[in-house]
Amino acid sequence: MSSLLLTRHEAQSSSIRRRQLLGGGALGLSAAALAACSGLSTSASGSTKSTGSKDYSGVKPAKKIEFWSNHPAANQAYEQKVVDKWNSQQSDTTVKLVTAGSDYASVAQKFQTAQVGGGLPGVVIVNTWFKYYLNGSIIPIDALVKSENIDKDDYNDTLWDDYSYDNQQWGVPYARSTPLFYYNKSHWKKAGLPDRAPKTWMEFEEWTKKLKSADLGTKKQFVYAGDYIAWTFENKVWGWGGAYSKKFDLTLDTDGAVKATDWARKGVFEGKWANVTASSSSTDHLSAEACSATVSSTGGLIGVVEAAKGKFDVGVGFLPGGPEATDNVCPTGGAGLAIPKDISPEEQVAAARFIKFLTSPENTVGLAKATGYMPLRKSANTKKLIASNPLLDTAIKQLPHTRSQDWALAFIPSGLKVLNDGLIKVLSQNTDPKETLADAKDQLQHAFKKDVKPNL
Template identity: 50%
Template sequence: MPLLRLPASRPGRLAVPSAPGTTRPGFDRRSFLGLSAAGAAALTLAACAGPSTASGTAPASAEALDYTGVKPASTISMWSSHPGGSQEVEQKIIDQFNASQSAITVSLVTAGANYEEVAQRFQTALAGGGLPGLVILSDVWWFRYFINDSIIPLDAVLDAVGMETDDFRPTFFADYQYDGAQWAIPYARSTPMFYYNKEHWATAGLPDRSPATWEEFGEWAPRLKAADTGVLNAFQYPAISGYAGWTFQNNAWGQGGSYSDGWDITIDEKPVVDALEWMRQGVNVEKWAGITSNDQATDIASGAVSATVSSTGSLVGILDTASFDVGVGFMPGGPTATEPVCPSGGAGLGIPQGITPEEQVAAATFLKFLTSPENAVAFSAATGYIPTRTSADVTGLVSAAPQIQTAIDQIEVVRTQDYARAFLPGGDKAVADGVGRVLTQDEDPQEVLTEVRGQLEDIYTTDVEPLLS
């Protein structure tokens, strides 16, 4: 199937999971969005602050940047949360870059344990200085940096260092485009996948494959529950705070719904309500499904559950830990659509607006090296994230772990994430909180999603639309 394209009336695209697998601290949306430059330093002592979207200048124009004659700075840093346990491979790539030339020295900085902590530290640096050359940006964070003019459009600086971008996977690369410019480069990219325990499948007499639809799995689940496997649950939903806003898009899309249509919020329409009601039934009525109290990748790898959905970034860890054959498959569809119903996720790398042109050129020079096809494969081999370059030789990866081929194949049916999650600051949390209320407190899906729609509309009209205008 050809890659999904946005309609012309919807500018730009965005996809990807707060990094799936990380835990997001709670935050107050009003203080988060109302943060001014003067108050930024004080708020860093609080939970997950993030950048302001309440004030600021218009985002920079790609045409306004000119790097003619600019020489790279001698030192820069890269801020990372080391997604997928990547600190060792990141340092190895940096060491190789530093040894390959003498003009630029790059240092690796652990700027936080997850994307949100990196965002908090970046916010502090925006107000007080000490910005990095490169900063890691998750799918639900880069757009607020765009509207607050905190990162530069990359087109001109990539041209200045001769970085070719034609072989980036189109769905990944286009995720960071808006208003006719490129705002980040794909780095730790993933999709959710369906993971299952092949031994449990065999015990229950199920075919050795993932379900084509969630309805099909609903027919399989009682057989898994009745089988003598000793599992906690036949299926384990991801932690509400880490995954729910990301993966629930899959359920909604399969029913023919969406969180939003462009900037129009549609999350409380019948298809989305039906998707959440189906999930509620499995958890609270039929009781074959549960919600992880820790990490669903750990639950499946330990054999405590028969199936789950988790990031491709969890693949290497699951395969290394599991003592059984792990099956993987595409994300299931629904009664209305079976493809494309899979969101992409993960993180990209951006360059701050508030550093010197010399530092920006140095950052772009290293970015070119870091995301080369060879290094994309090295990063994938260490983490399980999908190589971002189509020219990357994945033969060795697939030979070592054939399941990676499934992750790569699923890219062809990836769908762009809904604006309500990816573009609205705090949108992901609002959706996740709503899903959590239904699944953990057994509340009515229609009532909850109608409340969530109001929250999302308020975020847009108050905190996004004025800046876009």
């Protein structure tokens, strides 16, 4: 989560029929979503923090390792293609791609089980990686970055730094995303709106009046994605001058966050131009023309365009700003790669070499073309990528305007679930934002004292 969050919001969910969407959508989280939010136990295996090997000189790579993935954004075919290419061009280490789960939570559970039962991979995909740090199950990779000549300066600075803590590097960015503002260009044209994303949320609020009067057949003009609303909503909190936290100092019940949440509440219950989905698939509502706009991950961009094909053209833009800030109000998200502690130095060396290959400039462009995830490397040649899908240019240009998620969301294991629950409660039950966020703060404070502080 920026430590990293997400995702599907990044895998493509099954399409939903238009008449189901027009009804407004249930507001409870699915069991899978709740599992994804709860994530990995911080007490697994009782292990302590690992410093990793400080000297890998002379260590030969293991003959074989596994790469555990959930294939984010349904990219299994692409990952297998890259693994096959690796195996064909060198003979030191054979990598086996393993489907370790259908989502990040199930990969985390399998990884946790392997801490006791054995059979650990060489490389594991992680989103909320800080949980792995807390239970001591991954290594800092600084020594491997040096020994394997991984050019850390060629990675996007924000995305690389998302895996840094306590002056050490704990992972490498991989399937990284940001939210985008998605809109139906046909609806925009019929409503007489300029063909662009709104610059601010206040401007969009004005636009909803034109969208309503255009008789487009939508139930709502905008849909929030319920499963990951805490991630995308961070944009509004920052735009209103607030934050979920300043490092581990919780600030979600202070002025900016409360005002942003109250503005969103009014959009649902007073303006009646927005609602919340039961899951992360708000783009399904957009594709079915049940709403005119939403905010969702760049990781689903290719799938959104495919789902809308033949019905309307998809428009995308930077996330809108708020009354206090209009730049650097877009959070990073997606997944990275980590190396387990309890494997041999030979396996750790093999893992680092494969990670270097998997996140090379060429391969990061390939992943972006297949899914919509961000090209990670500064030296990546994105000209052909943008030519194949011009919408990706917007996502790439937004990347320098992003920031890492607040620690309350990224580093407290229950942060996503607690924040999701609070925001959904406000937007579905019309509860008082300050009281609801104060309650969420109390829960996060308890979680920090119980799950985080003792393990730091």
